[in-house]
Amino acid sequence: MDTLYAQIADDLALDIQQGLYVPGTKVPSVRQLSKQRSVSISTVNQAYALLEDRGLIRAKPQSGYFVRQGANDPIMAPPMSTGSEPAVVGKSELIGRMLSVVNGSSHTNLGAAIPHHSFMPLRALQTHIQKVSRFQSQEVFNYQFSPGYEPLRKQIALRMREVGVRVHSDEVVITQGCSEALSLCLRSNTVAGDIVAVESPCYYGFLQLAKQFDLKIIEIPTDPQTGISLEALELALQQWPIKIIAVNSRYSNPTGAAFSTEKQESLFNLAQKHDVKILEDDIYGEIGFAQSIHTVIKKFDTEGRVMYCSSYSKTVSPGLRIGWCIPGNSLKKIMDLQTFTTFGPASVSQYAMSSFLQTGHYDKHLRNLTTLCRDNIERVTHAVRQYFPVGTKISQPKGGYILWVCLPNNVNAIELQLKSLKKGINIAPGDLFSNSEHFSHCIRLNCALPWNDELRNAIKKLGELISR
Ligand SMILES: Cc1ncc(COP(=O)(O)O)c(C=O)c1O
Structure with missing residues (x-):
């Protein structure tokens, strides 16, 4: 509320x-x-x-x-994307530049989608880490083997009921962030050369993960409001031996698009018809604005086809590294893979997260976070409208905290990034989010930052750099 x-x-x-x-x-x-x-x-x-x-x-x-004049002018949304044929992923060097200025830097972080520390429940986390390391020290400083700390798995299983998913805690695997969840699901279901269908644009980390496993990516035309085109996806499924469909059904990174409940069900039916697995990354799912979607594709999964992944990195703290997956019939393979690669995430994080969830304060924190994110999305949208050149198109996210901004076609976002870094501003160029060149004039802006003069001035400065 x-x-x-x-x-x-x-x-x-x-x-x-x-x-x-x-x-x-x-x-x-x-x-x-x-x-x-x-x-x-x-x-x-x-x-x-x-x-x-x-x-x-x-x-x-x-x-x-x-x-104000123009207060009820419609916001121009970016158009439907065009997609591309299956190909091996490149471009990893671009990501290093964006991430390298995050830790310990004084740049205004409009680039990496990381919540500012004032958005995280730091005090509560300090208390819970202290509490568990004091009162459960023997367990907290020991291994916690796959599938992870049972009370935390139970809490996650219970929370999944809110989006229509009824699973037993034994079907939940605690992972080292959503990244490990995605990695385990990909590795246990593909071999080199397999094709994975993704939205276009999509989360750059997923593209790079696919690259590490020598997978090919096929980008499917995607609407920045409603997500992947099911018609285009069906054509691709008819034409190519696609192994996995990977989507952010709620609040895409980078566009903020969301699938309606009907669309989630249709996507599941399509995957069933073509006997393909779905990898559902719901990391922004709990940060939904008005009319948010209270279901996930996993809800429709009657046969273990959907591998659901998420984490607390966007809602609580990325440094805790607590994520999870509900991998359906890949459970056994995934637990083996996790056991023999990492054993699972740090015990202290699992115990502390569980202790935090137990207080019931998470929901209150989520409500505050969601209001903050929504307000900031609107403030940044307004500033972009005010300072960026005519012809700029802006996504209208239904949740999460990132904005996808398509600049006039002649702007090169990578050059813009280099110039903006020199001015102390970090942005994510659109090229990261696709294997194609279709988004070279787009940028993604992180809005999980305190709204103040520094942020307003950073957006103004970006506008000036674009218009030069
Ligand atoms: C869509 C999406 N999936 C996964 C991740 C990785 O999450 P984690 O930090 O929990 O590993 C991110 C992080 O930015 C993301 O945006």
């Missing part, structure tokens, strides 16, 4: 969008609205500050708040 001020801001934003208040007209005064909604003056002030940040209203001294 949203905070009160966010609800009030949303209601007014809807009125503006629907033309109840046209640009130039005055919205209710702070006092009027506080009376109308029976809320405090400070709640209305917070709602109006948010609407100002979103670029919907502006304050006129001594006169009140007015709807």
Whole structure:
């Protein structure tokens, strides 16, 4: 549930969008609205500050708040992508440049999709790490073999019910982040040369993982709002011996697209018809905005075909390295593979995460995080509209905290990245997210950063670099 001020801001934003208040007209005064909604003056002030940040209203001294010109202009969304034929992945060197400036650097991190530390429940994590290492030291400092710490698996199995998945805790494997989950699923289901179908654009880490295992990637045309095109996917399934379909069904990295529940079911049916496995990466799934999707493809899996992967890296802390997979009928292979490669993630992280979940504070944290992310997505969207050149297209994510921005075609995002790094700003160039050259003019922006002058100025500076 949203905070009160966010609800009030949303209601007014809807009125503006629907033309109840046209640009130039005055919205209710702070006092009027506080009376109308029976809320405090400070709640209305917070709602109006948010609407100002979103670029919907502006304050006129001594006169009140007015709807901004252009407040209800539609945002131009990036177009459907075109896809490409199966090919081995390249481009790994580009990723190093983006990641190398993350640790210990003073750059504004609009590049890597990492939540700023103020978005993480640091105090609670400190407390739980201390607690488990003090009171369960023998277990915490020992091995925790695959499939991982049972109480944590039980907690995850229970939480999966909220998205329609009923699994036993023995079907859950705790992994070293979502990365290990994806890696185990790929390795246990493919051999070199196999073809994996992905959305276009898609998470760069997945492309690079496929490269490590000598797999070929076929990019399927994808809508930045609704995700992979099932028609195009079916054609590809008819034409190529695809082994796995890998998707972010809820809140794609990088576009924020989400599949409706109906689409999730249709994708499952398609995979069943062609006897192909699905690798579902739901890492942003719990950060859904209004009208978020409360199901996953795994819900429709009656036969162990879907390998579901996720982690707490985006919601709690990437440094804990706690992820999980529910790999269906690949369970045995995956447990063997994990046992004989890593044994599984650090015990202290598993115990601490379980202890944190047990308090019940995770849901409250998620609600706050989701509001923060949604507000920031809107603020950054507004700043991009304000400072970037005409013709810029911006995704409208349904969840998560990243924006996909397509710049005018003549902009080279890799050159932009080099220039912006010199100005202390890190961005992710679109080329990372595809094996093709289709996104050379696009960038991905991380919005899980505190909204302040530094961030606003960084976006303004980027706009200037693009327009030069
Ligand atoms: C879509 C997606 N999947 C997986 C990962 C890797 O997650 P983890 O840090 O839990 O290994 C990321 C990280 O950015 C991601 O965006």
